[in-house]
Amino acid sequence: MNYNPRIARLSDWLASERISAALFVDVEGRRDPNIRYLTGQPGDALLFVLSDGKAILIPWDINLARAIAQAGEMIPYSDYGRSLSVAVEAIVQREKLAGSIEVSATTPHLVVEELQKVSGGCEIVCRSKGLDELLTNLRMIKDPQELKLIERAAEITNELLVLLEVFLTQSTDVTEVGVALFLEGEARKRGCEGMSFESLVAGPARSYGIHAFPAYTGAPFAEAGMSILDFGVLVEGYPSDVTVTVLRGPLSPKQQEMVDLVQQAYDLAVGLARPGTEVRTISAAVDELFQRNGYSMPHSLGHGLGLQVHEGPYLRNKPEIVTKLERGMVFTIEPGLYDPGAGGVRLENDLLVSDGGTRILTTSRMLRLR
Amino acid sequence: MNYNPRIARLSDWLASERISAALFVDVEGRRDPNIRYLTGQPGDALLFVLSDGKAILIPWDINLARAIAQAGEMIPYSDYGRSLSVAVEAIVQREKLAGSIEVSATTPHLVVEELQKVSGGCEIVCRSKGLDELLTNLRMIKDPQELKLIERAAEITNELLVLLEVFLTQSTDVTEVGVALFLEGEARKRGCEGMSFESLVAGPARSYGIHAFPAYTGAPFAEAGMSILDFGVLVEGYPSDVTVTVLRGPLSPKQQEMVDLVQQAYDLAVGLARPGTEVRTISAAVDELFQRNGYSMPHSLGHGLGLQVHEGPYLRNKPEIVTKLERGMVFTIEPGLYDPGAGGVRLENDLLVSDGGTRILTTSRMLRLR
Numbered sequence: 150m151n152y153n154p155r156i157a158r159l160s161d162w163l164a165s166e167r168i169s170a171a172l173f174v175d176v177e178g179r180r181d182p183n184i185r186y187l188t189g190q191p192g193d194a195l196l197f198v199l200s201d202g203k204a205i206l207i208p209w210d211i212n213l214a215r216a217i218a219q220a221g222e223m224i225p226y227s228d229y230g231r232s233l234s235v236a237v238e239a240i241v242q243r244e245k246l247a248g249s250i251e252v253s254a255t256t257p258h259l260v261v262e263e264l265q266k267v268s269g270g271c272e273i274v275c276r277s278k279g280l281d282e283l284l285t286n287l288r289m290i291k292d293p294q295e296l297k298l299i300e301r302a303a304e305i306t307n308e309l310l311v312l313l314e315v316f317l318t319q320s321t322d323v324t325e326v327g328v329a330l331f332l333e334g335e336a337r338k339r340g341c342e343g344m345s346f347e348s349l350v351a352g353p354a355r356s357y358g359i360h361a362f363p364a365y366t367g368a369p370f371a372e373a374g375m376s377i378l379d380f381g382v383l384v385e386g387y388p389s390d391v392t393v394t395v396l397r398g399p400l401s402p403k404q405q406e407m408v409d410l411v412q413q414a415y416d417l418a419v420g421l422a423r424p425g426t427e428v429r430t431i432s433a434a435v436d437e438l439f440q441r442n443g444y445s446m447p448h449s450l451g452h453g454l455g456l457q458v459h460e461g462p463y464l465r466n467k468p469e470i471v472t473k474l475e476r477g478m479v480f481t482i483e484p485g486l487y488d489p490g491a492g493g494v495r496l497e498n499d500l501l502v503s504d505g506g507t508r509i510l511t512t513s514r515m516l517r518l519r
Numbered sequence: 520m521n522y523n524p525r526i527a528r529l530s531d532w533l534a535s536e537r538i539s540a541a542l543f544v545d546v547e548g549r550r551d552p553n554i555r556y557l558t559g560q561p562g563d564a565l566l567f568v569l570s571d572g573k574a575i576l577i578p579w580d581i582n583l584a585r586a587i588a589q590a591g592e593m594i595p596y597s598d599y600g601r602s603l604s605v606a607v608e609a610i611v612q613r614e615k616l617a618g619s620i621e622v623s624a625t626t627p628h629l630v631v632e633e634l635q636k637v638s639g640g641c642e643i644v645c646r647s648k649g650l651d652e653l654l655t656n657l658r659m660i661k662d663p664q665e666l667k668l669i670e671r672a673a674e675i676t677n678e679l680l681v682l683l684e685v686f687l688t689q690s691t692d693v694t695e696v697g698v699a700l701f702l703e704g705e706a707r708k709r710g711c712e713g714m715s716f717e718s719l720v721a722g723p724a725r726s727y728g729i730h731a732f733p734a735y736t737g738a739p740f741a742e743a744g745m746s747i748l749d750f751g752v753l754v755e756g757y758p759s760d761v762t763v764t765v766l767r768g769p770l771s772p773k774q775q776e777m778v779d780l781v782q783q784a785y786d787l788a789v790g791l792a793r794p795g796t797e798v799r800t801i802s803a804a805v806d807e808l809f810q811r812n813g814y815s816m817p818h819s820l821g822h823g824l825g826l827q828v829h830e831g832p833y834l835r836n837k838p839e840i841v842t843k844l845e846r847g848m849v850f851t852i853e854p855g856l857y858d859p860g861a862g863g864v865r866l867e868n869d870l871l872v873s874d875g876g877t878r879i880l881t882t883s884r885m886l887r888l889r
Binding site: 177178179180191193209210212213216217225227230254255256257258259260261275276277326330333334337338340342343347357358359360362363364365366367445447448459467487489 | 547548549550561563579580582583586587595597600624625626627628629630631645646647696700703704707708710712713717727728729730732733734735736737815817818829837857859
């Protein structure tokens with residue numbers, strides 16, 4: 150990966166906004182994927198990017214950072230007693246920063262106050278439409294380096310979907326945990342960094358939950374009824390994200406209706422997903438289809454995929470969503486319906502917007518077993 | 520679980536502080552285990568606790584919440600268009616809240632500002648020594664219900680440690696992912712909700728990382744040298760957390776020195792961990808031992824265990840840490856040393872402070888293989 154253009158893009162923007170530096174913080178409980186986007190460092194670090202183009206990475210584990218990350222300068226966090234205030238005070242002084250320093254919009258209120266005290270007179274800026282918006286927009290359009298990783302993640306996912314079908318048809322006494330660990334083992338064997346999230350593997354008794362809890366158990370999977378499997382793999386930080394609903398045995402009329410409606414919604418959404426389309430209109434069309442049939446979907450239609458499994462574009466039917474599909478966007482379409490009695494059904498694939506149209510990267514489908 | 524005493528304790532405190540309500544928010548990227556502590560709801564929800572004792576849970580997935588959680592009232596988040604502002608505005612009006620509403624100290628700056636606009640004149644309070652401190656202190660002392668779950672997690676962990684030893688001695692071509700998935704499969708079979716965190720399984724080539732990244736790969740584990748395995752299991756939200764260093768073959772003098780020092784540090788710390796002891800002094804003693812021998816530990820000596828795998832008491836050698844060990848505290852002791860050439864070594868077990876002393880709940884040790 151070449152991170153220089155990303156750092157350059159950010160420091161140019163800082164200069165144009167008359168901001169001296171951007172400060173990113175990634176700690177337990179408050180992750181910031183922008184640090185990985187800008188340096189390759191997967192987490193547990195501070196990052197200063199200055200308007201003059203300098204990038205200073207301050208990782209918790211300097212050995213790991215030296216092996217993995219790239220930045221103009223790296224300083225062990227222990228040099229500052231692993232204290233955010235001490236590190237910020239030191240860098241502000243050493244770099245003679247003046248004016249203002251911008252932090253993420255998600256920075257806690259008390260941290261903003263704390264930083265204001267040690268910033269040597271610099272103003273700590275925290276805006277919803279500033280630094281975060283810039284990076285959200287940059288990251289929403291994937292560059293060729295990113296697309297290569299996302300396509301590799303999709304490819305491995307598709308291999309896993311084939312293996313899954315064999316696994317489900319040839320094994321007896323299949324459990325949720327059996328499916329989850331089978332997929333993870335195959336993914337890691339293929340060099341994946343991990344799963345995109347804790348796989349959600351919910352047999353018929355638990356599939357009514359949008360996100361089953363616990364994610365998987367020793368309960369049977371793919372028994373009579375509707376079972377949901379939602380998973381993805383990570384390739385160097387970039388995810389896939391698919392959902393298969395496994396259907397077994399005669400379904401009740403209600404279950405069949407739910408399956409048909411979700412398939413119809415999926416086809417409708419894929420058909421509408423073209424470059425230039427407002428994502429809100431796609432969501433609205435699906436909501437309208439469900440409502441017309443007396444159902445409603447308790448989650449959004451889809452989301453962008455990148456260093457965060459959930460990022461822009463957000464496919465939601467809300468007036469404030471004005472995103473249009475653009476070349477380089479990668480996102481999921483995942484309509485679903487859930488009923489405490491009948492169970493749940495969801496179908497999810499990943500799409501890439503190219504010049505001419507959209508390409509469906511993954512091959513998940515309703516999986517009907519005898 | 521009986522959550523009523525916890526809600527009562529909190530509302531009494533709110534009344535004494537003249538705060539009308541506490542608002543907890545758990546969303547992706549910003550988890551708040553206090554919601555689970557107070558209602559059993561594992562996440563994706565808002566929770567209002569009023570000074571009159573009322574608890575209003577607003578979950579993203581109402582079906583799941585009805586199956587799992589307990590609260591005086593539950594309202595689907597979709598009733599408010601899944602919007603924090605809309606929900607807060609509605610509850611403030613309906614409950615005729617006046618005065619002030621306290622939120623977590625980790626609430627983002629911009630969220631505090633947003634809430635201030637919809638709170639109908641109520642002041643949004645965000646203090647480091649307020650609501651969060653109360654709950655940190657309550658949660659730091661485990662009650663009998665919690666201890667039962669933690670002891671069960673430790674028991675399962677100890678079974679897994681025995682199985683691990685058999686697995687490592689009887690298998691050939693052991694990989695990091697093989698170990699990780701073996702342990703997870705055995706844990707889930709025993710009814711665990713999941714692992715406490717993504718297991719860290721680092722063969723000799725990667726054990727120099729404090730937290731190996733990726734957490735586990737297809738690389739060999741337990742080859743000649745020092746391999747680190749750091750894992751735990753969750754029982755109804757409560758974790759164990761242990762680290763085994765696997766030693767194979769003749770170690771270099773440097774490796775042997777590191778192993779001996781870590782064992783010595785562990786024994787020293789366990790010996791000092793008695794009710795009434797300041798945790799800082801235990802950390803200081805270990806730091807001093809390492810320094811005297813020309814080493815330094817790049818992380819803290821240990822941490823409390825509860826609904827968060829890392830919570831109070833924090834065993835750190837910092838002047839602001841004034842915690843003393845008290846009956847009902849559960850914490851790890853985990854000295855470690857890391858060297859890019861020699862590899863890493865860490866030994867970690869979980870301890871419970873009882874009336875008479877401390878009890879080591881888990882049975883991890885340096886594991887020497889031929």
